[in-house]
Amino acid sequence: MPDTLSAATSTSAVAPGKRHYAILDGLRGVAAVMVVIFHLFEAYAGGDSHRQIVNHGYLAVDFFFLLSGFVIAYAYDDRWGGMTLREFFTRRLIRLQPMIVLGSLIGAVLFYTQAGRYFPLIAATPVWQMLLVMLLGMTLLPLPPSLDIRGWDEMHPLNGPAWSLFFEYVANIAYALGMRRLSNRVVALLLVPAAALLADVAVFGPRGDLVGGWALDAGGLKIGFARLTFPFLAGMLLMRTGWRLPLRHGFAICAVLLAAALALPRVGGVGQDWMNGLYEVGCVVLLFPLIVAIGAGQLEAEGRSVRIARVFGDLSYPLYITHYPLVYLYTAWVVDNGIPQETGAIVGAATLAAALAIAWASLRFYDAPIRRRLAQRFLRARNHA
Template sequence: MSGAAPGAASDAAATATDATAPGKRHYVVLDGLRGVAALMVVLFHTFEAYAGGDPTRQIINHGYLAVDFFFLLSGFVIAYAYDDRWGRMRQGEFYLRRLIRLQPMVVLGSLWGAALFYLQVGELFPRIAATPVWQMLLVTLLGCTLLPLPKQFDIRGWDEIHPLNGPAWSLFYEYVANMAYALVLRRLSARALTVLAALAAALLLEVALLGPRRDLIGGWSLDAAGVHVGLARLCYPFLAGMLLMRSGWRLPHRHAFAISAALLIVALALPRWGNTPHHWSNGLYDAACVLLLFPLVVAIGAGHRAATGAGVRIARFFGDLSFPLYITHYPLIYVYTAWVADRKVPARIGAPVGAALVVAAVVIAYASLRLYDEPARRWLSRRLLRHVC
């Protein structure tokens, strides 16, 4: 622990947007990039209602790669925050800190998904009308644990491991990565991590170039294909993030947030590659983003050292908003997508509603952060961390 009072240190750790320990320099720009990526996910999902399942019609086409970017950031931040704390920190404390950081919003996301569930009834989700309340409440309770649900619990029909709040699938893999870090990865040398990263890169290339979709979409189903894609998307970015942090490679620039955010936005917004929905060139683009571009973006963001300025203030706002926005927006998307699909809503009518949805998602996320997430983490830290610190 740092020289700060235990209560103050616990509060700081609880309300930080990443895992950085008290007393360490905070990578505000990286937090901000997480928020930019989360907002691009919301836009991607909003426009998806009009794609009709055709990836070539999707606007903000590569927004799904934000998840792979999140995993890269996670590897970097976890290694930065915890690599030098082992020895005075046990595994139990590490797991507890990660639960305090993530679980309150996981619970809220499941409850929020349950609250909007029956508003989505219609042709797009025919299983909803046949789902009794007790079954929905059971799925809600299980969703609060983040345990992956088998297809017998699919009350929507999209084969999601969390059918009330689909994006929670990536948080499950986040926990998998955290456990792998605590048990094995933190002990490995740079050479061993590099070998594992090379193998993981081969797995990612196999999915991107040889998979049926020729992209990196997927990972939310509890079956062989879903787990295959989920692990391919998790392993390389997380390992690359750890290696990037330990290498010390940084690209300092006074406008780091603006440059890195612009690169990220363009990468996630470009149209589908290739003249057919499943052309190999799109898979190559996805792989290039994850293998090469995203580490470059993080290196630029990590090179920023200034603690003040307009860019830092904007980055801090986006960073605070990032996780609540990501984990609470999708129940709104379910409702919106069902409305567009079932009523055949034209874009001229649906677009203003979609814009209002994005604004509402940001407002809900900010309210969730200030009124629930930060107070919950402070409360849990005071009562739990003081016994292990």
């Protein structure tokens, strides 16, 4: 299912006079790669998380909401004296929207190649309806169940991971309209009910995990807001309080911790779902803030690990928003044809390589040039001032 990360907030969004947290950008890339691997393994799990080897990749969503809160507060908290709401929203649209458009287009191009027993609705979907879903998907407006042309209850059935960008926009709007004015004490107090809501979904919910958020219904929205609220607020507070944990080899340490947390198989057996939910709440509430604190302890500098982090960071958002149409195709191929795991592993590795290549090409030839031109067109007067 389309549980993936919101990797769209980079420290490249900060003002020109501020330094970048290169390690945090790199961790975004590590999480992006892990979530692609997680999605590829889903093809053999049959929807049973107890059978999935790389199981907790969906927690990358919660990690990136935490990063988003940190980076948005770092980039914009001190700029409101000379920045209007219009400029803020313009900057966010320029950062996010071009790749959202491309992701929806790629999803449309590959849509009919996924038709088969696994996705029976595809063959019955007229082209006009698919094109309508594509155009609406480019706006990031959540689509109702009546426009679910795949059968997975996705608010963006051509490119499922776009659901987390919808919540990214919600967080950005809430921050600009009022959340930015909250004192640290108020933010800290709000974390208590936010953590309770997170635990209600993960520990006391029927699944014992944080999977969900992509469906436009009461249950999906509850999960989505539960996953958004605590980490985003915690990221803001973490940045504002200045809590850092500088360590040597910070990127390597954080990357290992994050990859291990996202790769761990499901905790507890059948009938012990609360144990897995408790593990996931622990990741979101304790481990992920610790990882960000370590990563934030080293600002942009030179060195091999920082150069590697920059590469991962640059590819993270394009990889996130373009990989899932390939996963749809891979999953349908595996299930419809009963592909053995040995063959599937080879093709899965090639799919990962193809996703990375598409992400690089998207960044190099589309996203970066378009964002540069849009910034020159719509932010020129402000930059000159």
